[in-house]
Every structure is written in C-alpha cells, then in structure tokens.
Amino acid sequence: MKILNAARMGRCIGCHSCSLACARLVHKRLSWDTAGIRVESAGGITAGFEARVCLACDPAPCVAACPTDAFTQRKGGGVVVKRSSCIRCGACAAACPVDAIYLDREVNPFVCIHCGRCVAYCPHDCLEMAPGRGEGGEPSREAADGA
Amino acid sequence: MEPRTSFKVLVVHCDTGRSEVKANWSVDELVGGSGLAAGLFAAYARPDAPWDHPDQPLIFAIGPLTGYFPLMSKVVCAFVSPYHGQYAESHAGGRLALALRFAGYEALVLLGRAKGRSALAVGPHRVELKDAHYLWGMDALATGKAMRRVFPGAEGHRSILRIGPAAENGLAYGCINVDTFRHFGRLGAGTVMAAKNLKAIVVQGEESQEIPEGKAYPDLFRKIYRDLTATPMMSKYHDLGTPQNVIPLNELKSLPWRNMTATSDPGASGISGERFAEKLLLRNTACSGCPVGCIHVGMLRKQFADEHQFAYYKVAYDHELVFSVGSMLGVTEASDVLDIIDEIEKQGMDAISAGVALAWATEALQRGVVGQAETIELLSFGQAEVYRRAMAHLGGAANDFYRALGQGTLAATKIYGGGDFACVLGQEMAGYATGEAFFTSMGLGLRHSHLDSGGYAYDQGNEVKDIAKAVGYLVKDERLRCLLTSMVACLFSRSVYKEEVLADCLNVLGYAGLARDLAGAGERVQKSRWKLRFDWGYDPGKVSLPKRFGEIVTWRGPMDADYQQGLRAAYARAIADLGKGGGQGG
Numbered sequence: 001m002k003i004l005n006a007a008r009m010g011r012c013i014g015c016h017s018c019s020l021a022c023a024r025l026v027h028k029r030l031s032w033d034t035a036g037i038r039v040e041s042a043g044g045i046t047a048g049f050e051a052r053v054c055l056a057c058d059p060a061p062c063v064a065a066c067p068t069d070a071f072t073q074r075k076g077g078g079v080v081v082k083r084s085s086c087i088r089c090g091a092c093a094a095a096c097p098v099d100a101i102y103l104d105r106e107v108n109p110f111v112c113i114h115c116g117r118c119v120a121y122c123p124h125d126c127l128e129m130a131p132g133r134g135e136g137g138e139p140s141r142e143a144a145d146g147a
Numbered sequence: 148m149e150p151r152t153s154f155k156v157l158v159v160h161c162d163t164g165r166s167e168v169k170a171n172w173s174v175d176e177l178v179g180g181s182g183l184a185a186g187l188f189a190a191y192a193r194p195d196a197p198w199d200h201p202d203q204p205l206i207f208a209i210g211p212l213t214g215y216f217p218l219m220s221k222v223v224c225a226f227v228s229p230y231h232g233q234y235a236e237s238h239a240g241g242r243l244a245l246a247l248r249f250a251g252y253e254a255l256v257l258l259g260r261a262k263g264r265s266a267l268a269v270g271p272h273r274v275e276l277k278d279a280h281y282l283w284g285m286d287a288l289a290t291g292k293a294m295r296r297v298f299p300g301a302e303g304h305r306s307i308l309r310i311g312p313a314a315e316n317g318l319a320y321g322c323i324n325v326d327t328f329r330h331f332g333r334l335g336a337g338t339v340m341a342a343k344n345l346k347a348i349v350v351q352g353e354e355s356q357e358i359p360e361g362k363a364y365p366d367l368f369r370k371i372y373r374d375l376t377a378t379p380m381m382s383k384y385h386d387l388g389t390p391q392n393v394i395p396l397n398e399l400k401s402l403p404w405r406n407m408t409a410t411s412d413p414g415a416s417g418i419s420g421e422r423f424a425e426k427l428l429l430r431n432t433a434c435s436g437c438p439v440g441c442i443h444v445g446m447l448r449k450q451f452a453d454e455h456q457f458a459y460y461k462v463a464y465d466h467e468l469v470f471s472v473g474s475m476l477g478v479t480e481a482s483d484v485l486d487i488i489d490e491i492e493k494q495g496m497d498a499i500s501a502g503v504a505l506a507w508a509t510e511a512l513q514r515g516v517v518g519q520a521e522t523i524e525l526l527s528f529g530q531a532e533v534y535r536r537a538m539a540h541l542g543g544a545a546n547d548f549y550r551a552l553g554q555g556t557l558a559a560t561k562i563y564g565g566g567d568f569a570c571v572l573g574q575e576m577a578g579y580a581t582g583e584a585f586f587t588s589m590g591l592g593l594r595h596s597h598l599d600s601g602g603y604a605y606d607q608g609n610e611v612k613d614i615a616k617a618v619g620y621l622v623k624d625e626r627l628r629c630l631l632t633s634m635v636a637c638l639f640s641r642s643v644y645k646e647e648v649l650a651d652c653l654n655v656l657g658y659a660g661l662a663r664d665l666a667g668a669g670e671r672v673q674k675s676r677w678k679l680r681f682d683w684g685y686d687p688g689k690v691s692l693p694k695r696f697g698e699i700v701t702w703r704g705p706m707d708a709d710y711q712q713g714l715r716a717a718y719a720r721a722i723a724d725l726g727k728g729g730g731q732g733g
Binding site: 013014015016017020023024025028029030031032033034038040048104105121123124 | 357360433
C-alpha cells in the first residue's frame with residue numbers, strides 16, 4: 001500500500017491547504033490541527049516550513065504503545081486507526097518519535113492514514129504518494145530548508 | 148452544523164485585564180468583516196474623544212466564510228485613526244484570520260489602556276495580559292522573535308501581532324506587523340495599539356470548528372479551489388507578484404518617480420518584478436488558507452566586514468513598496484529597495500507613507516523649503532543608504548521635522564510649506580499615477596486606499612471622460628469590495644468570488660438569509676461605513692488635491708482640470724448620499 005511522503009517541503013508556502021483538506025475530508029472538521037498532516041514553521045515563518053506527518057514506520061512504535069489495539073500495523077507502513085477502540089490515553093502520541101500524532105483537548109489522536117486526499121490540495125506539489133515500505137523503496141525527503 | 152445567527156466577540160479590557168464574551172452581534176445585519184467592524188465601532192467608539200482616548204476600541208474582525216473557503220484569509224482592523232482622527236479600516240492576512248477562527252471568535256475588541264507596557268495572549272481557553280516593559284523600544288522584527296517565548300503554552304499554530312518604535316513614538320502611520328510579512332499598514336493602527344500600552348498580541352488558534360455534513364461543502368470547496376488556482380489572475384499573483392505592475396505602469400507613464408516629478412523612467416528595469424524574481428526572490432509564502440502564495444520574500448545579503456563576512460535578511464516586497472521606496476525615491480537597484488524596506492519593517496511604519504513622505508522631504512530640501520538642519524541627512528533621489536538612515540530618523544522621531552513628517556506629509560507642509568508638491572490623497576498616495584478617477588477614488592475614498600475601489604483600473608480602461616459613468620463605477624465597485632471584505636476575502640480573489648459564488652458558499656454553511664440578500668448586504672455595509680465617516684466629521688470638500696496631481700502627464704496626455712474637478716464634486720455628492728442612508732452606524 002502506498003504511503004504519503006512529504007517529499008518536497010522546500011517548496012512549501014505555508015498555506016495549510018493540506019491540513020485543512022485532511023481535517024475537512026477525513027475528520028469532518030475545520031482545523032489546521034486535527035489533521036494527519038500539520039505544517040509548522042521551521043523556526044519562524046522566515047525559515048520555511050516542515051510537515052509533521054507519519055513516517056510510515058514498520059513496525060510502528062505507536063502500535064506497540066496502544067493498549068487497546070485501536071492502532072494496528074498498516075501494510076506498507078503506518079497505522080490503521082479504529083476510533084471506537086480508542087480510550088484516549090495518549091500513549092500513541094508519546095510513543096511517536098517525530099511528534100506526528102496530534103492530540104486534541106479530549107486526547108483524541110489524529111494521525112495520517114496515508115489515504116492521499118491532501119495531495120491534490122498542495123499547490124506546489126510538495127506531497128506525493130510513494131511506494132510503501134518493502135514495496136519498492138523507502139520514502140525520501142528534503143530537509144525542511146532544502147531546495 | 149447548526150446555522151449561526153450571531154457572531155461571537157471577545158472584548159478585552161486592557162486596563163483591568165478582564166474580558167467578556169459577547170454573542171449578540173447579528174450575522175444577517177452586520178454580515179462580518181467590514182460590516183461587523185463598523186457595527187462594533189459604532190457601538191464602542193466615542194466621537195467626542197480623541198483617537199488615543201483609552202475608551203476608543205481597537206477592533207479585529209473576520210467573517211462568516213473565514214477559513215471555510217480558500218483565500219478567505221483576511222482580517223479587518225477598525226480604529227480611530229491618529230492620521231485623521233476619524234473612523235479607519237485597515238486589512239491584513241498572515242495567520243491571523245485562521246487563528247481568530249480557531250480561537251473561536253469572529254472579532255476581538257480591545258478597550259482601555261493597560262496599566263503598564265504589556266503583551267496580550269488570547270485563545271479559545273486563554274486571555275492573559277502580562278508585563279512586557281522589556282520589549283518596549285525593540286524593533287518589530289526582533290519583537291516577533293522574542294514573542295515566540297513570552298507566553299509558554301502558546302507554541303502551536305498562532306499569529307503574532309506587534310508594533311515597532313514608530314508606533315511607540317506616536318507616528319500617525321505606525322503599523323501593526325502581522326506574522327513578519329503582513330501588516331495593518333495604513334492610517335496608524337499600530338499607534339493605536341501603542342496608546343493601549345500593547346507591544347504585542349498572540350492569537351492562539353487551537354480549537355477545531357464544525358463543518359456541514361454531507362458532500363455539498365467539500366464539493367463546493369474543491370470547485371472553488373480549482374477555479375482559484377487555475378485562473379491567470381492567480382498565477383500573476385504568485386509568479387512575479389504585484390511588482391509585475393512596475394514595467395506596464397512605467398510604460399503607461401503612470402508610475403510616479405522622484406516625488407512624482409515624472410511618470411516614467413528607464414530605471415524601472417532595475418526594480419521590476421522580473422528583476423526581483425531573477426536576482427533576489429528567495430521564496431514565496433502564503434497567508435494561512437491561501438494556496439496562491441503571493442508573498443514574495445527577497446534575500447538581502449550585506450557584507451559587514453572586509454573579509455567575506457555576510458549577514459542575510461529576508462525581506463518581503465510588493466508593488467506598493469517598490470513604488471514608495473523605489474521609484475518615488477529614485478532608487479533603481481532592487482537590493483537597495485529591500486535594504487530600505489528592511490529598515491521600515493524594523494521601525495514598524497507604513498511603508499507607503501514613509502517612502503512618499505521622504506520623497507516630499509527630498510524635493511523640499513532641493514527647493515530650499517527645508518534645510519539639512521531639519522532633514523539631518525542630505526536627502527537626494529537615488530541615494531539608498533541616505534534613505535535607510537532617514538527612515539530610522541523618521542521612525543525614531545529624531546527631531547521636530549521628523550516628528551512633524553511622522554504626522555503625515557500635509558502636517559509637515561503646514562509648518563514648513565511645500566504643500567503644492569505633497570503627493571497626498573487623503574494619506575500618502577499609492578503607486579498609480581493613472582489619472583483623475585484614481586486620484587478621486589483614493590483622495591476621497593473611505594480608507595484613502597488604492598483598494599477602496601478600482602479607480603486605477605478605470606483610468607486605464609476608459610479614455611472617454613464621462614463623470615457619471617466614472618462615479619457609477621467607483622460606487623458600484625466599492626460596494627462589491629465591501630461584500631468581499633465582509634466575508635473576509637482577499638481582494639485578489641475577486642474574479643472568482645462573484646456574488647453568486649458567495650451565495651453558494653453562504654448557503655452551504657447555513658447562512659441562508661445572508662445568501663438571499665447579498666446585494667442588500669453589500670449596500671448596507673457600504674452605507675454603514677460612510678455613515679461612520681461622516682458622523683465623525685468627514686468633509687470631502689476639505690480633502691486637498693495638491694497641485695502636483697494636476698501637473699503630471701500620463702499616456703493620455705496632461706491631466707484635465709475640469710474633469711478632475713467635476714469628478715471630485717460628483718463623487719463627493721455620491722458618498723455623502725451613501726452616508727445619509729447608513730444603517731447601523733452612529
């Protein structure tokens with residue numbers, strides 16, 4: 001299964017269209033936080049932007065940390081989320097090594113499910129769907145400030 | 148998603164640190180943005196008190212579509228202007244519009260004066276006013292950096308507003324810097340913030356909002372997003388940006404040069420949008436919620452030692468700035484333009500007013516109206532380093548002359564003379580010497596802004612001098628813009644957000660009443676704003692149109708004094724009529 005790759009963040013203009021698309025289309029909210037991908041300035045708006053998004057780990061530390069199997073391993077990397085099983089303990093977010101899981105005030109976790117619905121809303125082609133782990137390559141990325 | 152019938156407003160009393168949440172502001176009546184700001188201003192402002200009275204409000208308002216659709220990314224700021232002592236509106240983007248949406252408020256109203264020099268943080272679960280005396284005197288860019296650490300717990304998505312020394316020193320055009328690259332620039336909003344003893348405001352946006360169920364909303368969003376990113380107009384804004392106007396305006400003999408002693412000059416190629424893009428453009432950036440990304444950030448590299456030691460600075464540029472500190476000051480090197488802008492950013496001044504004011508000062512020095520004892524520097528067109536230093540004198544109110552100039556060019560002419568060549572249209576002019584319709588629109592317009600109405604476009608598209616047609620255009624175009632700035636849309640999106648599209652957007656979000664009566668809503672907002680201006684003593688007959696505006700030559704030839712006078716009189720009557728029919732103002 002393909003995975004979302006924030007491959008060209010050097011092009012990002014910080015418009016948040018990807019986050020807003022994820023919140024709108026996946027989580028049915030208007031938000032720049034409750035989304036699987038979040039865009040943040042890399043040390044102030046003058047320094048460019050970086051994406052906080054799931055790196056599609058396999059095995060995923062958040063899956064191991066989840067006590068109720070609300071997070072299970074996704075083929076190709078990342079997780080499958082079963083919200084009805086979530087007890088909102090926040091262990092997944094604590095386990096994520098790159099802070100890619102957002103917790104809202106009620107401790108609901110928001111993580112990328114690699115569905116790719118945000119990709120079409122990036123005006124600068126920063127995002128792509130790439131082969132999953134073990135399916136033809138490892139995702140590559142530019143550094144946040146890279147060209 | 149329940150249809151909303153009222154706007155939620157946070158009122159912060161800066162004197163006590165207490166605040167109130169008020170949810171009794173009618174959507175159908177006030178529309179949002181410009182309309183909401185005018186309604187709040189009418190309710191809170193005191194016509195009997197000066198601009199810096201603690202009771203006067205500083206208002207930030209968004210609209211019903213903010214964040215829900217692309218390019219609905221602007222905020223309206225309303226205040227009593229230190230420039231003219233009346234109702235004023237200024238617009239900015241950055242992250243502020245979405246931060247207010249996700250803070251859960253359609254407007255923030257600041258009342259009172261903080262007891263000490265302070266900074267304010269607001270969010271969905273926070274209102275905190277704290278001592279910030281240590282920030283006073285700090286430049287606007289450094290203040291933004293410092294503010295990232297001042298309020299622990301506000302590290303997420305947020306907007307940071309701040310002022311620089313110019314506002315603290317009482318300049319009538321001290322601005323509010325929004326997220327480094329955007330500004331509530333014109334007419335002195337920053338100086339009002341200084342009068343409230345506020346150096347900076349952080350708006351935390353961390354609460355998600357509901358959207359309508361079903362497919363209609365995401366489908367409409369997709370269509371509008373596609374339309375906005377596909378139009379040639381949008382590519383213009385993200386390609387070269389607004390400085391793409393420099394060459395065409397110069398060729399039309401409509402770009403003011405050297406205090407508008409000329410309208411065209413071969414030096415334009417050195418400060419064109421193309422030159423900036425080829426040599427200095429570092430990157431584009433965007434207001435939150437806008438995929439266009441019109442903000443052009445240039446890289447200024449400066450050697451600071453004999454060895455190869457460089458510092459680099461990231462400086463945003465736009466047509467208006469390229470005009471005001473480029474052509475208007477005779478500066479024809481793009482990197483010099485960035486250098487002067489950088490100083491203006493640090494001082495926290497409106498860049499248009501600052502550049503045009505120094506252009507007047509330069510001619511005044513040349514003519515002997517003032518001497519170097521006043522200007523400190525030997526101001527001379529084209530001398531960028533001199534202008535950089537002069538900008539610091541202006542922001543720093545270095546002497547009586549700069550203090551007077553900081554109150555506006557006309558204020559300085561009242562003391563020193565030289566009014567004939569002051570390039571002032573209600574406030575320092577914007578970068579379009581296109582002719583009579585623009586001079587009328589900006590000179591008499593509600594905000595004295597080039598964005599009040601498309602007067603510059605009318606001049607360029609209409610050779611026939613038809614006063615009734617021109618006035619009809621200005622009034623109608625302003626009404627359409629009022630509607631957009633009530634939603635609150637970026638005016639760059641006006642080719643897509645036609646009335647029927649706005650109606651679709653409002654309908655899908657449940658604002659059926661507003662959607663049914665959009666034409667009426669635009670007219671209501673337009674009238675309410677004009678009523679406020681007239682209630683506060685505005686007299687269009689007293690607006691001076693300095694002699695210089697009659698002396699220029701454009702591609703249409705010399706200015707037509709009769710047409711100019713007729714247009715001005717007819718437009719003054721039209722806006723007075725609008726002011727008499729106002730709804731919520733007063």
